[in-house]
Amino acid sequence: MKRLTSTAALAGLAATLMVAPAAAAAPGDTGSLTVPERTQIAVGTPLGPIGTPDMHEARPALSIVKLYMVDYIWQHGDGTDTADLERMIKASDDAAAQRMWDKYGPVSVSAPAEAYGLTSTWPGDNWGTSFTSTADVTTFLNAKMLDPDTPILDWMRDADPVAADGTEQNWGTSQVPGVRGTKWGWSDYGDSEVASASFGLGFTIAANTWGFPDDQTADVLNSVNPAAVIAPSA
Numbered sequence: 001m002k003r004l005t006s007t008a009a010l011a012g013l014a015a016t017l018m019v020a021p022a023a024a025a026a027p028g029d030t031g032s033l034t035v036p037e038r039t040q041i042a043v044g045t046p047l048g049p050i051g052t053p054d055m056h057e058a059r060p061a062l063s064i065v066k067l068y069m070v071d072y073i074w075q076h077g078d079g080t081d082t083a084d085l086e087r088m089i090k091a092s093d094d095a096a097a098q099r100m101w102d103k104y105g106p107v108s109v110s111a112p113a114e115a116y117g118l119t120s121t122w123p124g125d126n127w128g129t130s131f132t133s134t135a136d137v138t139t140f141l142n143a144k145m146l147d148p149d150t151p152i153l154d155w156m157r158d159a160d161p162v163a164a165d166g167t168e169q170n171w172g173t174s175q176v177p178g179v180r181g182t183k184w185g186w187s188d189y190g191d192s193e194v195a196s197a198s199f200g201l202g203f204t205i206a207a208n209t210w211g212f213p214d215d216q217t218a219d220v221l222n223s224v225n226p227a228a229v230i231a232p233s234a
Contacts, residue, residue, distance in 0.1 A: 033050070033051050033052045033223045034052075034223065035052055035219045035222065035223045036215075036219055038209050038210045038211045038215065038219070039052070039207060039208070039209040039210075039211070039215070039216060039219040039220075040052050040054050040055055040057060040059060040133070040134045040207065040208045040209075041055065041134055041205070041206070041207045041219070041220060041223055041224075042055040042133070042134035042135040042137065042138045042205070042206050043138060043203065043204070043205045043224070044138035044139070044141060044142040044203060044204035044205070045203075048139075049134075049135040049138045049139065051134060051135065051138075052134075052223075055133060055134050055135040056119070056120050056133050056135045056136075057120065057133055058120040058121070058122075058131040058132065058133055059131065059132070059133065059193075059195075059208050060129070060130075060131060060187070060193060061121070061130045061131055061132040061185070061195075062128075062185030062186060062187060062193065062194075062195045062208075063088075063092045063094075063097070063183070063184065063185035063186070063195075064132060064137055064183060064185040064195045064197055064206070064208075065109060065127055065128075065130040065132060065185075066088040066089060066092065066097055066127070066183070066185075067089070067137070067140060067141075067152060067183055067197070068108065068109050068112040068113070068118075068121070068132075068140065069088065069097065069100055069101070069104075069108040069109060069112075069127060070085045070088055070089055070152060070155075071112050071140075071144070071150065071152060072104070072107070072108040072109075072111050072112050073085060073100055073104055073108055074150065074151065074152075076111070077104065081100060081103075083096075084096035084099055084100055085100070085151075085155075086151070086155055087164065088100065089152060089155035089156060089159070089183060090155050090158060090159050090160050091159075091160045091163050091164040092163040092164060092165075092167070092169070092183070092184060092185070093163075093164040094128070094164065094165065095164070096164075097127050097128075098126075098127070100127075101126060101127040106123035106124075108123075108127075109121065109122065109123035109127070109130050110122060110123050112140065113136075116136075116139055116140050116143050117139065118132065118133075118136035118139060118140060119136070120132060120133035120135065120136050121133070121136045128188075133208075134197075134206040134207060134208055135206075137197045137204075137206035138197075138204040138205065138206050141197060141199050141204040141206070142204050144199075145199060145202075145204070153180075153181055153199060154181075155181075156180075156181030156182055156183050156198075156199065157180055157181035158181075159181065159182060159183070159184075163184070167184075167186060169182070169184045170213075171184070171194065171196060171213035171214065171216055171217045172184070172194065172195070172196030172198075172207050172209070172213065172216040172217055172220055173196040173197060173198035173205045173206065173207050173220055174196060174198055175217050175220065175221060176198065176200070176205060176220060176221070176224055178200040178201060178203070179198040179199070179200045179205075180198075180199055180200050180201065181198065181199055182196055182197065182198040183196070183197050183198075184196050186213075191210065192210070192211060192212050193208070193209065193210055193211075194208075194209050194211065194212065194213050194215075194216050195207065195208045195209070195216075196216065196220075205220075205224065207219070207220050
């Protein structure tokens, strides 16, 4: 798969964001996306993430944490876990994630957090109670776009239409034009919470919503210009 590392493309996506007029003027003002408070969004750029003012706020990571776990185990595991790692990304398989947590433990989240500078990411008492932020997710995915050895982007590209638990995987950031691959997350207990994280040709985007899949899709598409498509380079 072609590695998606175009700085120009990232800058082009950033230029398409619909921002509040008062927030758009100052370079480096990163909290410029305006969406309902329920949703946190970040978009990766060469200068760091831009997004909602709360994009660095730690929220339950849901199954997005499987990205970090897979990265750690792919690099530091014993080499026998590939099938479970693939299932964790493509099918968001909780049973596979639990096997990997039981085998490798919280270091599979804390080590990537330290390695990639994910300041709002930490493990819980189990993989499903870990925390992260959308800014951290885009920082991580940007790093993976520069990593020729990771299978994570390929598995995101080939995600199953229906997850292991029967959930349709088709909302949120996956609906942004130009997206090539996505990882989704959702809550099984308590109030509904959903998350998605995607990459395209030279960009990354992540969203977390206290609400339902349709809520997140609406918030994402109302904050990122749906007419903007990052075209492949020649």
